[in-house]
Amino acid sequence: MGLIGGSVLRALAAAGHDMVGFDADPATRGTARTAAAEAPPSARWRIVPSVSAAVADAELCVIAVPLPALETVLDEITGRGYRGLITDVTSVKLPVLDLVERYLEGGSQRLAGFVGGHPMAGRETSGFTAADPRLFDDCAWVLGLEPGRTMLGDWLDLADLVTSLGARAVPTTAAEHDRAVATISHVPHLVASAVAEQAADPLAAALGAGSFRDGTRVAATRSDLVAAMCGGNADSVRPVLDAVIESLTAARAALDARDPIAALRPWLASGHRVRAAWPATPGEPLPMRPSVNALLDLGRAGGWITSVSKDRTTVTAVRPE
């Protein structure tokens, strides 16, 4: 029940779901129990002292642990005979998929009962005290969709749930997700740390303003979380980090040119073009008949789902303009 797990707990409780929370740390359980007593009666949650108590009678289990702890938790949950739907909020999806497959019945390669998730709603703060039921407003929440393996019904159940919290459900495969988040989250975390490291000098620190504050903000995130996130996605992070180093090496060469100002201008243009066009303007929401391929095409085009019809035959899709 850290920042994300705690926020999921609070958000779903606030939406009227019957929620049960567990954290391996007794102090966190105490904090969460006290907070529950202070919440409006209609939005309370129960805190239980074990994984088995948490999953007993559950319809959905949200696993919100860092990647290195996932195997133990899957062990405990499946060991207790849990057969409901499982999702997670881990920032890397291929390693999660690999793990989950080992726990699914008969190793059938069918992901019945599992949909990997990743709400793009990190903050540099952590812990249950930082949890916020509004954290997912308008945030992109990736829901993994593997052709021939994910059950579309499971995916739509999860999409219905996360869109009810105000999130944008983004359909994508684990592999495509991992490459994308390496680009827009993992490598930016590494880069922020490398830049922050240079500002140990007190004069430099005193002159730090907007570009330093924002450019290094995520370097304040706990190092073990960032290490788990980037190291757990090493295969996808490597090529993106290589591309950034290559790009910076080109900027370094421009600084050696006879006219560094003129040499830097074209180098700066491509990053400027991408950033000036971001975020894309959302187009009109349109009804769409959900199929695995149509949903994946939507995700690849930068689109998302904002609602799922009760009978699961229609979703509302938004694409960038």
Added chain:
Amino acid sequence: MGLIGGSVLRALAAAGHDMVGFDADPATRGTARTAAAEAPPSARWRIVPSVSAAVADAELCVIAVPLPALETVLDEITGRGYRGLITDVTSVKLPVLDLVERYLEGGSQRLAGFVGGHPMAGRETSGFTAADPRLFDDCAWVLGLEPGRTMLGDWLDLADLVTSLGARAVPTTAAEHDRAVATISHVPHLVASAVAEQAADPLAAALGAGSFRDGTRVAATRSDLVAAMCGGNADSVRPVLDAVIESLTAARAALDARDPIAALRPWLASGHRVRAAWPATPGEPLPMRPSVNALLDLGRAGGWITSVSKDRTTVTAVRPE
């Protein structure tokens, strides 16, 4: 009269000074003239059609042009026989110093009448319409102090003026300034551009959240401004960019380790330590007798001036705790 020049004009006018503005672009002059008519009568400014009209009868001339345009403006100002105080707001100070020396009487190496300035108050927006009289609240405003060359009285006049706008006057040499801003501004701009450039893919763009938004914010700045700023400070930017590339190369090696998560943890620790301690907590404001050496020591310790006594014998100094 772009973002910084326009903000200086508005801030000093709002503080009751008699302000005159000039911009080489007639459209900007028109915008600034219209805005003046809409300002409270006590905080208006005049717009004039030439540099000579702008500096006639002036006591202080604030040059707010990018580095490549500075020489032309200095030419015009000194050509018109202007003999008042000059400051600038350019983000690089050694090249400015080199230029200014050529224009001072007799090439005496004494910077009588000149104090280089740099308010650390950039934004990704530009132009007079983005100008804000409150832009300098609590911002660090570097004022150049060259031992044996800057006149202490000139420096204190400028420190009095910028602190009256709510800024922190930071005393430092041009060389130390240029190294510091390479670290906390110029290299962060280059890095933001290199990271933004990777996110051309629509799925990646759709998943971009806080770390991408903040880490690449300054990549939206006009490329010609960033090129002038970084290229104009090439000598100081090179070693800092080299250090960032070296650091990222070490992170890349950690990703190749047998346990990338464990290998990344110590690499992330140093950036985390610096950023978690930033910004430093200001200590108690204390009176100080201003001398060139005492002021430079204050700047090196990460300190600044918040006010100057009327008789110029005492300043109020703040150091980090």
